[in-house]
Amino acid sequence: MTDFLIKSTVAMGILLALYHLLFEREKMHRFNRFYLLGALVFSLALPFITVITYVQEVPQANTIIETSQLVMSPEVPYSTAKGTIYKPITNCIPYLAWSVYGVITFLLAIRFIKNVLSFFRKAKDNPTINIEGAKLVLLDEKILPHTFLNYIFINREEYETNSIENELYTHELTHVKQKHTLDILFIEALKTIFWFNPLLYFYKKAIQLNHEFLADEKVIDTTANTVYYQNLLLEKANVGTTFSMASNLTFSLTKKRFIMMTKTTSSIKAGLLKLAIAPVITVMMMLLCTETIAQEKISDIPADKIKTLNVNKKISQKQVDSLRKANPSVYKSKNPADYSQTKVSYTDKKGKIATKSFFENDTLAAKKDNLSSQIKNALSFVPVDKIKTMKISKDVTQQQLDSIKQSTPRVYKSNNPDDYGKMTVEYTDETGNSASRLFFIEQ
Structure with missing residues (x-):
């Protein structure tokens, strides 16, 4: 278990650092989305990968007990x-540690399930309207539009008075069509199991910010009015609450998002950056997965x-x-x-x-x-x-x-x-x- 945690954490850290260093500031959002998800899957699978290097000379080893x-x-x-x-005598510390882990994980799992069910409950208890493959859920509470799976939650009064701009609908529909909620559910499930790993919280923030880049890009491509959209986001900032398991309109409304709306990345540069992943993966495999069969005898240790x-x-x-x-x-x-x-x-x-x-x-x-x-x-x-x-x-x-x-x-x-x-x-x-x-x- 310790070996798994060390190797997976090291891999997560290296790949996240590579993302912030090379990819985050470039306009290659679709690639970045799958890079972040792939980095998590690869990091969790890495400890189970073993590359064995055999030598030509085989030691004439005695039994392990004699050589020790x-x-x-x-x-x-x-x-x-x-x-x-x-x-x-039984060492109680491992049992105590596993008990603490089990209790915390159980409580987090209950919270995870309750948060998911709360969205379905809202959708069931409030009127819904079908729109372009999504369902608008009309709520009486004062909220900003936010998305969970194919549900877009909006304020009922604003909908009935046509106060919601088309850009906001486009933004939320992008979250629905690109299934961004599945990414969030995946990282939330990992956080429930590996709640002690701080890197997962940074991964979630990076994934959600990438979702906003994708939605912003779609709005800009549709309206071709970047300044108006930026002003609209500023106008909606700090209005209503945000939800940890939903795609929120003004999540991380920072300078990064505004810069990304006007940034371009050439295909040549994007291709060269993608190639940088190969040597990093190779080095990690060599350091973390290679098991060498030594030439010397066990008695040499x-x-x-x-x-x-x-x-x-x-x-x-x-x-x-x-x-x-x-x-x-x-x-x-x-x-x-x-x-x-x-x-x-x-x-x-x-x-x-x-x-x-x-x-x-x-x-x-x-x-x-x-x-x-x-x-x-x-x-x-x-x-x-x-x-x-x-x-x-x-x-x-x-x-x-x-x-x-x-x-x-x-x-x-x-x-x-x-x-x-x-x-x-x-x-x-x-x-x-x-x-x-x-x-x-x-x-």
Whole structure:
């Protein structure tokens, strides 16, 4: 989840910065609309994209436990010498955080639904008039024209007295015909789920401003009287209220909108600006999506720098086909079950968190004879040939350490949590169900 949030947020930030730097001030509004929406979709999809780079030389890696130089105590598993059961202390912070997130998201979802229903309720409770594929909803309250889906909400008295200028009808009809409300509903739905991401609020403002650029452009093309339209907007400014999920006539009535009404952008310039997206996307893919299979051995990574170690038997057929294509002489089997992937997260020489992956073309069960006697003792509690994943992490808390020292004081002598790690083994038990066991390891 953390990886998803980091990658998606970084992508959103880069693409939004690119928009403000290159595109916002140019008259290429239709492209800008789909750029902003595409940037959001791409940013959310990016964390799920992995570009794996395989090397020609394959490391002769030993098992992940041996190369990590972590020692398993024979009394570490759940069952101690006296036969008592050790139950690890539950960390309540993640549950509390998810509970807070769930409550806030639920409340925002309720508000989102209520806001949507309020527009339909207004349309149902007030008289409507069909006009050019849209429906005018006549309200008694003093409001400026605003649009939601194919409904245009206007003041009833102004409509009956013909006080609403044709330019305003054109403006709102543009919102209806170009379906701008769908964009707003999309960004509002994202804000409901990812309410903690401030970039979404900037995206919404940019999307709504772009909608106004599009509507203004249509009015200018229809009336060919820019000055009159600008004066009309100034006259209507600060009249009535605005609605967060509707297209409002005077949204962001700033200097930007007035400048854009008279601005032109050549097709050549627009084309060159669009081409600038390609290198940015390429760089982001290289930085955020590329996973390199390292040439060096796992043992080349300093054990004290390792943060997490994962051995995963869930190898896809596509990965196996890529491995066999890159190294046909080494990866001979076509069966994904004959391979395992080791992913190592560690602190590099610059102090940054790095991740490397290593593929092994033999099973954990085949390595059983090469394991140390202490590791064999630990794995005797689980069927080795049924192991699906093995994870070693150095995130032992002081509270957990105090608990295991109390149960087996002669094994755990150090009082420093950094001297310990946790190994979680996920496997298939005798009944065919997924099971897991926790072991504490001492460096």
